[in-house]
Amino acid sequence: MDFALTAEQSALQSAVRAFAAREIAPLAAERDATNVYPVELFKKMAALGYLGLKFPAAYGGGDGGNLDAALMFEELGAASAGITLGVYCHVILALTAIARIGDEAQKQRYLAPGLRGEKIGAFGSTEAGAGSDITAISTRAARDGDAYVLNGAKLFCTNSPIADFIVCSAVTDATRGGGGISLFIVDRDAPGLTVSPPIKTLGMHPAQTAEVVFENVRVPMENCLGPENRGVPNMLTAFAEGRIIAAAFALGIARAAFESARQYALARVQFGQSIAQNQVIAHRLADMDTRIQAARWLTYHAAWLADHARPFVKEASQAKVFATEAAAKLATQALHIQGAYGYVMEAPAQRYYRDTHVLEIGEGTSEILRNVIAKQLGL
Ligand SMILES: Cc1cc2nc3c(=O)[nH]c(=O)nc-3n(C[C@H](O)[C@H](O)[C@H](O)COP(=O)(O)OP(=O)(O)OC[C@H]3O[C@@H](n4cnc5c(N)ncnc54)[C@H](O)[C@@H]3O)c2cc1C
Structure with missing residues (x-):
């Protein structure tokens, strides 16, 4: 077993860390307060090859793997989770679906410009009656000549207010349950498609999450x-690997929360000494770092399995459950220490x-992933 990152991976990690410190971290607090997404980020990331890291070179990608993407999302997540969520939904949901499932023409029209940051994608599965159960959707797509006509609504569709296209699911054969659902790429400016103002959420404020309504689209x-x-x-199939990246994203938040608490504990003086000199605080920080290391190795291992074409569904789910729950716990502990x-x-x-909490909900809730x-495990 070789636990070392390659020279290229270490260089990528350092470069993304510097990029995130320069281009994302300075916006984190301001965009959290104003709820405005920095859309120019997509082109900046594209110029450095970051949007395309794990996609084929034929479409402008970097021919990398899940470990490369995980390293990047950890750095982005540490700088601003709300901004990272927009990148995640574009790259890991919308573009990954097209890269995995799309035909050549769809890849040329959506994937290639998506990797250049010229088109922004969103992904819509969730509806009012369909969350964890992705087969319970009621949006319909009826064939009419050379087109499908979509009617229905998607809820919590991140990026939809800033997107150029939305990849979404719709029922094409109502007699077949989950076996009667198809995926579509819908241009955002299609007549009959409307997007609500962003939904107010507890966190992830810069990310634009809204309802998308289809009326005879x-x-x-x-x-x-x-x-x-x-x-x-x-x-x-397309989203199994996404759980690994969601784990890395959570790892970034956990790391940032831990670091804020560590620095505070060293600087804060009470009773004539830094609070870090109280063993109870030092032990808590030691446990927090231990949990981060465990989350990191579960995540890297799942990424390694996926990148080496080995079975990874269990490990990706374990990494996502552990890392997102660790991030939520650490964020609470970090707040308390301060x-x-x-x-x-x-x-x-x-x-x-x-x-942090929404990462335990999206991409499969912790309960669904434990299932x-x-x-x-054969249970
Ligand atoms: C900020 C934000 C952004 C989002 N972005 C997107 C997006 O871009 N695209 C998109 O499609 N969706 C998006 N979502 C929606 C998200 O994917 C769903 O919230 C998620 O799939 C869970 O669905 P639900 O909220 O309807 O919960 P439900 O499925 O109703 O679950 C509620 C609770 O019941 C539990 N539960 C449900 N079924 C079971 C079971 N069988 N066994 C045990 N427990 C169970 C769940 O774990 C959960 O705790 C977003 C949500 C948020 C908050």
Whole structure:
């Protein structure tokens, strides 16, 4: 076993860390307060090859793997989770679906410009009646000549207010349950498609999460993504690796929360000594770092398995459950260590605390992923 990153991976990690410190971290507090997404970031990241890290060179990507993407998302997540969520939904949801399932024309029209940061993607599965159960959707796509006509609504569709296209699921055969769902790429300016103002959420404020309504939206047949009625299995395959990246994203928040607490504990003097000199605080920080290391190695190992074409579904689910729950726990502990100063809105600690919880919900809740792990264990 070789636990060392390659020279290229170490260089990527350092470069993304510097990029995130320069281009993202300075915006974190301001955009959390104003709820405005820095859309120019997509082109900046594209110029450095970051959007395309794990995609084929034929479409402008870097031919890298999940470990490369995980290293990048850890750095981005540490700088601003709310900004990172927009990049995640574009790269790991919308573009990954097209890269995995799309035909050549779809890749040329959406993936290549997406990797250049010229088109921004969103992904819509969730509806009012369909969250964890992705087969319970009621958005319909009816064939009409050379097009499908979409009617229905997607909830919590991140990036939809800033997107150029939305990859979404719709029922194409209502008699077949989950076997009657297909995926579509819908242009954001298609007549009949409307996007609500962003939904107010506890955290992830810069990310633009909204409702998308389809009223007789005509989608050309060539925008059906993958074979008709294969939407559910295709989604499950396309997004299995996404859990590894969600774990890395959470790891970034955990690391930032830990570092804020460590620095505060060293600087804060009470009873004539730094609070870090109280063993109870030092032990808590020691436990926090231990949890981060455990989350990191679960994540890297799952990425390594996926990159070496080995079974990784159980490990990716375990990494996502562990890392996202670790991040939530650490964010709470970090806030507590900083006392009142962690609770004020000027302090990043409260933002880590608000941002982290949605990572335990999206991309499979912790409960759903424990079901996946149990199934893999033959239970
Ligand atoms: C900020 C934000 C951004 C989002 N962005 C997107 C996006 O871009 N695209 C998109 O499609 N969706 C998005 N979502 C939605 C997200 O994917 C869903 O919230 C998630 O899939 C869970 O669905 P739900 O909230 O309806 O919860 P439900 O499925 O209703 O679950 C509620 C609770 O019941 C539990 N539960 C449900 N079924 C079971 C079971 N079988 N066994 C045990 N426990 C169970 C769940 O774990 C959870 O604790 C976003 C949500 C948020 C908050």
